[in-house]
Amino acid sequence: MRSCLLKICRLICVFLSFPLFLLKALGLSAAYKRCFPRLVYAMTARYNAKMHSEKRKLFRNVCKFADNNGSLRLLEIGCGSGANFQFYPYGCTVLCADPNPHFETYLRKSMDANKHLTYEAFLVVHAEDMQEVRDESVDVVVCTLVLCSVRDVKTVLQETRRVLKTGGAFFFLEHVLSSTSTWIHFLQHTLEPLWFFFGDGCTITRATWKDVEAAGFSQVHIQHLEAPLTVVIRPHIMGYCIK
Template sequence: MESCLMKFCRLLCLALTLPLHLLAITGLYKRWFPSLAYNITISYNEKMHKTKRDLFRNVGKFADSDGALRLLEIGCGSGANFKFYPYGCTVICTDPNPHFDKYLRRSMDASKHLTYDKFMVVSGEDMKEVKDESVDVVVCTLVLCSVRDVQRVLQEVRRILKTGGAFYFLEHVVSDPSSWTYFFQHVLEPLWYHLGDGCMITRATWKDLEAAGFSELHLKQIEAPEVSLMIRPHIMGYSIK
């Protein structure tokens, strides 16, 4: 009965999102989304500051023997993670949406402790411009929810990481099936998908990470404080190639 109700409510929500679907087809939302994401990021970073600080506290240990650290961020958006990266780190930025450029520059100006290599407009599934085993660390936060193929992204991560390099992640995931959060995630996902530029709130991303073939996986499940109920369940950690 509960499953039927959930499916019915989801279909109803899907019907109500038709105008948003049409807006997405025009491409206008791709231009507006960076402004929306930039402002949401400010609030999210305030609430998740300690979590992000803890996540990135040991990034520096993956620097090479000369102390240099090359870090590539998938779906960098407006550069919300820059403040958490270690001094002197060289950052390669990638995002499929070119309209983030203006907001990215703001974060670069505010994080002078880093060196910026380039901004590449590419998807996480296809980063052929990046050479094999050319970076020490790859970062991906709140991105695997919106990529087309999570496993393909993780394959690309393993390809470009040096042996012994690390992949850092912080992602919201589907809730426990016995919870009301799970129910509302499935019902409201069609709406969230359009408002979040392709964001899927019912992904069990930890399963993809477990199947990705990393030599080590350090993963923790958390409830993110003060953020929307729909994205409160999170996973965080890092994998080693």
């Protein structure tokens, strides 16, 4: 009964979202690419306020992965508007990467507000193909609310391992698929077609922790949590992996 209801509700959402995907297929949704960074920048303060303690907990060990000279080079993939800058340790060098060039205006605002960091560059690249970043050249890679919208999670994690120095760390914070026994799981599968468009490719039904666990890191530390957010993105994972 529940399975049947899920299929019917999802079909309704697919039908409602069809005009949006048609516009995208015709290349007429480019304007939304420009608007999306503004939307993300506006939401950042609210997300950080609700997740402040979790982010502080997540990033408290970043400084431990500095090299022998005490310098720390950090790559943030899917950096967006720079929502994490305030949590990074004083003096670290940040390399930013995002496929949407329209984030740069808001990224610069975050850079100006976080003078305790050194900013190396803003690379307009997809996380699946970061050829501009050399092998084993960064101490830390950070990825928050990004693996939900990349095209290939496994490839992103392979690229992450490639650019990390041996002994370096990958820090992540992501919303994920809920347990099959919950109504959140039902809502995620039902609303996914509409959410995908308005979230600029965000997928709310990924069991991302499975990909992280299978990515080949020497150590994996994952915590599941319920975030105080919109119900369909309430299930989260956070943690870090060591290469």
